[in-house]
Amino acid sequence: MSARILAGRLVWSVRVKRVRCDNLRLTRQNVHWLVAGSVGPGFVRCSARTWVSFQERSLRGLRGSGFDTVTSRSQRHVPRVAPQRLSALRPWGFYLPRRAWCASQVSLCSYSTSARGEENRDSLENDGGTPATRGRSPRVQSEDLRRLIELARPQRWRLTAAVCFLVVSSTVTMSAPFFLGKVIDTIYMTPGDNFKASLTSLCTVLSGVFLIGSVANAIRIYLIQTSGQEIVRKLRESLFSSILRQELGFFDKTRTGELINRLSADTARLGHSVTDNLSDGLRAVAQAMVGVGMMFYVSPGLATFVLMVVPPMAGLAVVYGRYLRSISKRTQDALAEATQLAEERIGNLRTVRAFGKELNEVVKYVEKINYVFGLAKKEAVMQAGFYGLTGLSGNMMVLAVLYKGGLLMGSEHMTMGQLSSFLLYTFWVGISVAGLTSFYSELMKGLGAGTRLWELLDRKPEFSLTEGVELREDQLRGELAFQDVSFAYPTRKEAPIFQDLDLMVPAGSVMAVVGPSGSGKSTLVSLLLRLYDPDSGIITIDGHDVKDLSPYWLRRHIGTVSQEPILFSCSIAENIAYGAPDPSLVTIQEIHHAAQMANAYDFVQGFPNGFDTVVGEKGVLLSGGQKQRIAIARALLKNPKILLLDEATSALDTENELLVQEALEHLMQNRTVLIIAHRLSTIQSADAVAVLHQGRVVECGPQSKLLANSNGHFCRLMEKQAFLQGSQKLQLAVKGNLRNPGRPDGFKGRFQDDIARLRQEMSRTRAKHPGMWPSFPRQNPLRPVVSDSCFHRRAPLQDRGF
């Protein structure tokens, strides 16, 4: 096939088939695949690996890479089944539609190692620093410029109309000096009889023309402003959606304040760059060109003399613009850091206040804004120098016009009106050149802000939220299994949480997970919800790898109540309804019912606004226990097949805990429940208990069986807990006793028996597990309990019967 035909097919692939190569690097390899893909229809036999990788990876990569047209058709050929079962299902081998296969190769080539999405993933995750952008030269990059223009594409008709009105208003503006010159010449040169009539008609025509010019200008401004706002709206929408689609690991590394800054300030700056600024820039270009043309028309000699100053000024503007772009990016980054700090500290003001750290926080914030100020000062120095120079050159130009023009008038080569016109054109050209430099600097600022926005917009989440298998409701039984799962958080890869963890939760059973603090109990919940993916091993629901299931579907069928439930700043009713797939369809009766089941109904009704009470930011206007009960009601309303309770009743008092426990037990029927538990009372209702220790499940089975093994982890854990609870009770008893010293029965108050019993119990436990104590934070667990605050202010212990 000749090179021309190949090239033609390549263009056909890329253009006619609407295969946009936005993010694609046209390496020789990619071109090869593209050309091969355009050879014709048919299927290509491929290895199972390619087939699976096409299914798992390329579709994700392709979706963003612009090959949607090709893949959406070919996707139908790819049944979504677990990779392990592929060979059995496809004994005839693996085939892919030729174009899809070639496109997948292109995608893999361009996305596997050097993909922009992954590059961005890496770069964005480096705190504030983006290797991709940090090393970037501040020179205008055509790619960024192209994207900036691409941003304005949807508004092209509005902007075109705006440009038309711009042409009208600029024509009027630029014709003004010429006609004003004519007016002056009419005043000076027209003989007395015709003078008034000529002047009146000229001024009337000019007024009409000026009116048209100003109307055109008003319409231009309206069109530009609305287009700008629309672009900013779209940009914010895409950015917000891109941020929300990112996996949780991204948020572990990226700071909220920074994202908010991108969403508000950077988008506004970028929008401004492509609308108001572009319009002003176009007007400046048009006016400068017309002005220069008119200057040559009026007096070519004078124009050549005056315009000699323009090339050096243009060079200066370019240098200035480049500097501005780089400093603008640094300022935006620094500002984002300051916003992040302010946002976090204001959001956690109670903690700041409780520790009395207001002044420290102010100092930290001042440090950040001082840095911003330092950058702004540098910018101001450059700006002052640049505008000083442009001002000087403008004035010198006017002076040169007057000087040279005066000489030309003296030698009668120029009339008064011509010199006036020329002078006005010089002013206009000066203003336009200043406008052009400002346009250039604003454009550079926009590009600086854009660099980070493109990174965020381009960043591909590790997995899509909607792609994947959705089981039918009646297919879902709720059997959970962790098989050889190893996992470390992306931010702490060196500290594995799980190593070859195995856990099986039969459908419809209640499994309690216990273990020391930090052993990874809550992490199990995160993995099940697919907030993170395990590094190796698989997690299945009814035998389906959660990676094959649609995360959106998965989370719809799992209800969670976490340790620290977060409520949104809206009414209690809205917070409860949030659990339902479509909150707008939830009736008030359903909300009330859920609240009753979660034992929240009474306290909510006690509020003056009942279920319409607004809970404040993160539910700050409610107590911990109240928040938790609202969160339980929210989970109840979701009515999920799988329930994950992360110490869900931890913030409730004993009475409420019993009531909620009862409600939960009722709810737990016919569901699979995983309870992350810390206390004996929480796991009473569990069918089985799994004990986590050093990244593995070391024991699993019914409570009675685990308790039978007195040297087992569970038994030791429970005894430890009982011991600690005992010591707590002992502390309370001792305090109680001390508060009743004046009782008629003397010091042997009503708590004395309790104290003796508890001390005996604790001694027994201690004797039984002598090896257990070194693992306690303090050698003698009794010390912190009974020695500190209670007694120091009073008589020695032995005087009190100890």
Ligand SMILES: Nc1ncnc2c1ncn2[C@@H]1O[C@H](COP(=O)(O)OP(=O)(O)OP(=O)(O)O)[C@@H](O)[C@H]1O
């Ligand atoms: N997002 C995260 N990034 C990095 N490390 C994390 C993250 N979340 C938790 N960890 C770490 O993972 C380990 C397990 O945490 P996890 O919250 O699962 O423990 P836990 O058993 O539920 O603890 P507790 O009983 O105290 O709630 C801890 O060492 C914790 O510091």
